[in-house]
Amino acid sequence: MTLHIPFDNSFARLPGDFFSVQAPTPVSNPELIAFNAPLAETLGLSPTDRDELARVFAGNLLPDGAEPLAQLYAGHQFGHFNPQLGDGRAVLLGETIGTDGVRRDIQLKGAGPTPYSRNGDGRAWLGPVLREYIVSEAMHALGIPTTRALAAVSTGDPVYRERALPGAVLTRVAQSHLRVGTFQIFAARGQTENLRQLTEYAIGRHYPDCDGPLGLLxxxxxxxxxxxxxWMSIGFIHGVMNTDNCAISGETIDYGPCAFVDSYHPQTVYSSIDQFGRYAFGQQPEIVVWNMAQLATALIQQLDDPEAAVEEATEIVHAMPDLIRSHWLTMYRAKIGLTSERPEDAxxxxxxxxxxxxxKADFTNTFRGLADGTARDWLLDRDAFDAWSLRWQARLDGEPDPQSRMRAANPAFIPRNHRIEEAIAAALEADFAPFDRLNAVLARPYDDQPAHHALAAPPTEDQVVRATFCGT
Incomplete structure (x- = not known):
């Protein structure tokens, strides 16, 4: 075997209660769809041939030093607590410390059944694998903390959902896969020693300067x-902000029915499973505060006197809306070209x-248009926009180089929902050119790229994606 992955597996050294040892299940005919060579270089992976990459990242060939396992966690799903979830279709191969000194997990998603599969097949079909590859790499290029995509491999095996679909495996890279739900399961079980060990591990891995459970919170x-x-500054909707999809590292994780806003409205929902809009675009700040309250409830269970910590934990969580608002204002000031702060900016x-x-203006193009003078074209009530623009121009007076600031804050290209669907549809016909083109363009989201102008356009009426799906 020529592929070398410099594994250093810290999570596997934790007690067995934290995971189940689980090898990936081999597939019949692995073929490499995509391989992220720059990310591989950062991880310290050595180059190898495509056939070997396909076998490794399909789970057919286990690299030296890998200690495959499925992680255990619980979670609130749409507000309802599920006492045991866990990796139902993912296998953590191990961890590497990259050339940048950062420790990261390497995980196969769609690698077959695990003890936590809950009667599922543990597999993924091609569509969700391509969606997560596209969106996670686009988020990275946009400067948003996120899990990354290292490889996508077709399996040669069908996956049965509503119909038979081609199977695939995604290799996902993250600073860790620890979630709010990882803490919740030990708190719910009253396993305080495991909770303490997990807390110490999370602090050491992610936040070595913080002090104790409340410092971690x-x-x-x-x-x-x-x-x-x-997320709010680029129009991203996660779609399933359950506590098991909320990463301790602060990275975006679990791209299921995610989407980007086309026509702007704060109550926009795409996820087919979010029937009541719990995770609508404008609800995301409130939901993440709710998730942090669940983390607080779990973390204080390990303290000798949990009741005494309730007040401090509550203060920590209650400060969060103002923190979000402060970050939001900073980011939106940049989006309209402002560097200085004034009370009237909000x-x-x-x-x-x-x-x-x-x-119903297009979110991305309206903000991008503020820099190039085309924002007015995306509004129907242009008189109202003109009145707003007079106030805006007056506010810009004296600001240093607002156009450059706006162009750096407002992407020209996002992973448009209809373009992702087009790439998936083409891939189902064995045509990966649209997938490759989309990835190449989205790697430079703030550049104009006039040759690819069509990928910046919003969908026509017959192209609109009205629902996105989890794909499990």
Whole structure:
């Protein structure tokens, strides 16, 4: 075997209660769809041939030093507590410390059944694998903390959902796969020693400067506050912000029925399983605070006197909305070209968003258009926009180089829902050119790229994606 992965597996050294040892299940005919060579270099992986890459990242060939396992966790799903979830279709191969000094997990998603599969087949079909590859790498290019995609492999085996579909495996890379739900399961079981060990491990791995369980809570709160504000600044909707999909590292994780807003409205929902809008675009700041409250409830269970910690934990969580708002204002000031801060900025930003919601304006192109003078074209009530623009231009007076600031804050390209669906549809016909083109363009989201202007356009009426699906 020529592929060398420099594994250093710290999670596998934790007690057996934290996971189940689980090898990936081989597939019949693995073929490499995509391989992220720059990420591989950062991870310290040595180059190898495509056939070997396909076998390794399908789970057919286990690299030296791998200690495959499925992680255990619980979670609140749409507000209802599930006392045991766990990796139902993912196998953690191990960890590497990259050339940048950062420890990361390497995980196969769609690698076959595990003890936590809950009667599922443990597999993934091609569509969700390509979606997560596209969106996670686009999020990275946009500067949003996220899990990464190292490889996508077709399996040669059918996966049965509503019909038979081609199977695939995604290799996902993350600073860890620890979730709010990882803490919840030990708290719910009253396993305080496991909870203490997990807390110490999470602090050592992610936040070595923080002090104890409440210090960890504060650090995760801060990371999540900034993350959700970043989502809101680019029009991203996670779709399933359950506590088992909320990463301690502050990375975006678990791209299921995710989507990007086309026509702006704060109550936009794409996820087919979010029937009541719990995870709508504008609800995300509230939901992440709720998730942090669940983390607080779990963390304090390990303390000698949990009741005494309730007040401090509550203060930590209750400070979160103001933190999110502060990050949100900073990011939206940049989106309209502002460097300085004035009290009236919130109203200026809010009034533009209300105009956009009323007119169903395209979120990405309207903000990008502020820098190049085309924003007005995306509004229906242009008189109202002109009135707003007079206030905005007056506010810009004296600001240094607002156009450059806006161009750096407002992408020209996002993973448009209809373009992702087109790439998946083509891949089902063995045509991966649209997938490759989309990835190449989205790797430079803030560049104009006039040759690919069509990928910046919103969907026509017959292209609109009205629902996205989890794909499990």
């Amino acid at each position: 504060r650090a995760v709160r801060d990371a999540q506050a900034r993350l959700v504000a970043q 109203d200026l930003i809010g009034d533009l968003l209300r105009l956009m919601a009323t007119d």
